[in-house]
Amino acid sequence: MATTTDDAVATGTGFSRRDFLKLSAAAGGMAGMASLLGLGATAEVAHAATTYDTIDDMIPINMDEFERFDQRNVAFMRSRVPTGLIPPEDTDDPELMAKIWGTDPTYSFEPGDPGFTQIDNAFYEGGRATYHTMGASVTGSGMSVESAVNFKTPDGKLVPWSMFAQTSASYPNAGPGWFDVAEKQYEFDNPSHAAYAVKKAAKMFGADLVGIAPYDERWVYRTEVSFPKDMKGEVIPELVDLNKPVDMGFTPKSVIVLAFEMSYEAFKGGAGTTIVTGATMTGYSRMAEVSLRLAVFLRKLGYKTYHCGNNASSSVSEAIRAGLGEPGRLSILITEEYGPRVRLAKVYTDLEFEYDKPKSFGVTEFCEVCQLCADACPTQAIPHISINDPENKPFNKMNMPGVHKYYLNAQRCLLQWFNVDFMNRTGGGGGDCGICIGVCPYNKPEMWHHDVIKIVTGIPGLNSLARYFDGFFGYGGIPDRQTLTDFWRKDV
């Protein structure tokens, strides 16, 4: 081999030993730089975020307008009006509510349509099996609307049956006092140790994301709704309480927020149908299991707990405070890891920790230009307007006032969820829709090429490009009839 470039050209070999060594060194140097860049890119750039000390620093809150939320104003509660358990209020849109209540004969889903067949309903029922078995153990009032089937104890007290079972002698491995707080309190080295240990336990128990925030009463419901049921499962009307104060039994110091990923495949191939309801209910089941496990873990360390799901407090607000994500246009939490495809549970405790900080990673800026969820929403419940538009304000009491966020028309959202008449005819769920979650560009599996796009969305000026490329590259579509028909037959 020629030793110099000139020799190489003169002899026609085109390449010398010196050239080879130079280029090898250059290639090795480039590989080394790429390694350093890749290490940084993967861990830091793809998940770059701005952190804030408190939620007030991240999201403007007008305390003159802000009010603590009452659970009876949650949109799901309004759907109970036909039962007579919840009185109608002038906040209800009668035309919309007639469709949701099933009193409008012109509005319904046809049972047997793809996504609403027996197999889809079976998936839904299987998903909620654990939740409905355990859900009542998540405090006495249940996860959200549902309240517990109650046992009457010998002294005449009504106790949710699953709570009774936890401390019943009939459980051979539990027995009386199983759920009690241990007398000896475990001493952690410091708040950082406590946070590490509890988060580790939560993840081993089955949580996908864990964040911890200090207690802030503003985000706890001012009142909650209780529908105690008898052993036949029928609500005891005289015991219904629409204004029950949230009583955790102690003054918490911290809230541990748990996030659970829901099935990407269900939202990709089954959005808008009962398939999504099955994925959602699977999330509820995991909420019930893991929050109970974590609560028992803390109780056996000697700390008081109050574990809950949708009830007791605003889950999205607590998750934002715990640094799990940012609010999006679709009015739910958007996480870096799973987008909006998560369910949330909380465990309040009197243990203090080193707390996580609220963070933002460009969601609001991206949502301003994206609007894919608003375009796709079949009932136009999601606003197209800017977050800074003066018209972006609460629609009614179903929205929490005073918070700088996108406001959703919750009643219009429920139109696509269920129709009481349909549910009565099919005996199953109408579908938790989820189209907004399915089309959201943040809803992606954890793969490297989606991390690259996350980096792009964080670059000012490239949000629009990322938004349109999402569609061009085949993401974010709503499943068609054939996809729903094929869902249980092959990968869709």
Add this chain to the structure above:
Amino acid sequence: MTLLYVLIGMVLGAAALFLVLRFQKVEISSGKRAIVYVLWLIALLLIAFGLSWAVAALEEGVAQSAAMGILVFSGIGLIFGIVGYRLSLPGQPAATDTE
């Protein structure tokens, strides 16, 4: 971690192709040498990125994304490569007046 491996693969792949090209007897005038090498480097990185994207998208099951990845990223890389190749060609002698 996967992103790290992708970046290493892209760079090593581009470097390997670059080495192959250097074995060819290519005479590039000194004035254009730097820009030709830069264009080739960008071309190779983009082509490698597009191929990596396609593999990941196929693994995910979204064939449209794989195809678009090759079209957009590798396609743009191809354009850079073609421009670099054209610049690397020796200049044509000026036409002379035969009369």
